[in-house]
Amino acid sequence: MVFYFTATGNCLYVSKHLDSNIISIPKVTPGSVFEDEKIGIVAPVYGGEVPKIVLNFIKSNTFKTPYLYIILTYGHDATDSAEYTFNQCKALGKEFKYVNNLLMVDNYLPGFDVEKEKAIDKRIPEQLDAIRADIENCREFVPAASAKARAGHKFFNFARKVFPVALNGSALKMTDKCIGCNLCAKVCPIDNIVLENGKAKRINKNCEFCLACIHACPSNAIELKFEKNKNARFLNENIKISEIISANNTSAD
Numbered sequence: 090m091v092f093y094f095t096a097t098g099n100c101l102y103v104s105k106h107l108d109s110n111i112i113s114i115p116k117v118t119p120g121s122v123f124e125d126e127k128i129g130i131v132a133p134v135y136g137g138e139v140p141k142i143v144l145n146f147i148k149s150n151t152f153k154t155p156y157l158y159i160i161l162t163y164g165h166d167a168t169d170s171a172e173y174t175f176n177q178c179k180a181l182g183k184e185f186k187y188v189n190n191l192l193m194v195d196n197y198l199p200g201f202d203v204e205k206e207k208a209i210d211k212r213i214p215e216q217l218d219a220i221r222a223d224i225e226n227c228r229e230f231v232p233a234a235s236a237k238a239r240a241g242h243k244f245f246n247f248a249r250k251v252f253p254v255a256l257n258g259s260a261l262k263m264t265d266k267c268i269g270c271n272l273c274a275k276v277c278p279i280d281n282i283v284l285e286n287g288k289a290k291r292i293n294k295n296c297e298f299c300l301a302c303i304h305a306c307p308s309n310a311i312e313l314k315f316e317k318n319k320n321a322r323f324l325n326e327n328i329k330i331s332e333i334i335s336a337n338n339t340s341a342d
Contacts, residue, residue, distance in 0.1 A: 096299035098325030113336035136245035137168035158187035164195020168241035169234030203321035258296035266310035273302035
């Protein structure tokens with residue numbers, strides 16, 4: 090059993106390679122109890138930490154298993170996210186036996202040109218093979234972070250305070266190029282987008298900042314004030330947009 094949170098398909102792709110029984114985190118009712126021989130979680134790293142929706146999922150549900158693990162996907166700098174997440178969840182009474190990072194395409198648009206990212210061979214299949222072997226063998230592993238990695242996380246925490254717009258979603262802007270297709274609303278994992286007079290509108294200014302909406306928009310109608318390449322968008326080539334909609338569109342239940 091694997092639970093996942095996906096915005097562009099990366100974590101869904103990873104989850105499919107780890108287990109046949111995969112469940113989207115936005116679909117889970119808080120207070121649920123799950124039991125299996127192994128239970129995994131696949132989540133992205135945002136500024137050195139798992140998204141709020143993932144942490145709340147871990148906090149609000151019960152996992153009965155001898156082997157609880159989490160895989161954290163990242164695109165540039167994992168910082169001390171593995172060690173930090175382990176300690177953060179242990180304090181909540183959820184202790185992981187195995188924690189590991191997996192390098193993938195970085196789709197954080199303010200910091201990276203997605204086209205250049207896609208051109209980099211990040212050896213994703215090889216990483217997945219190694220992680221899958223670890224899980225099959227019930228390896229117990231939590232990597233110790235270096236001083237440099239911890240410093241990287243501290244930098245992100247500093248950025249959250251002095252430049253929150255880079256990490257809280259408030260910089261997202263719906264433009265007049267919107268064609269009213271409603272895809273952005275369908276992929277939003279927190280139901281934060283609605284159609285009003287045929288145009289997309291956000292309900293709350295702040296959000297998870299997963300960027301699912303901006304990457305899925307077919308008319309490039311959602312923008313950020315700061316982007317490395319305003320014409321570059323990313324969806325995992327192995328995942329269909331319909332799968333991301335199915336994972337995140339809770340209003341359709």
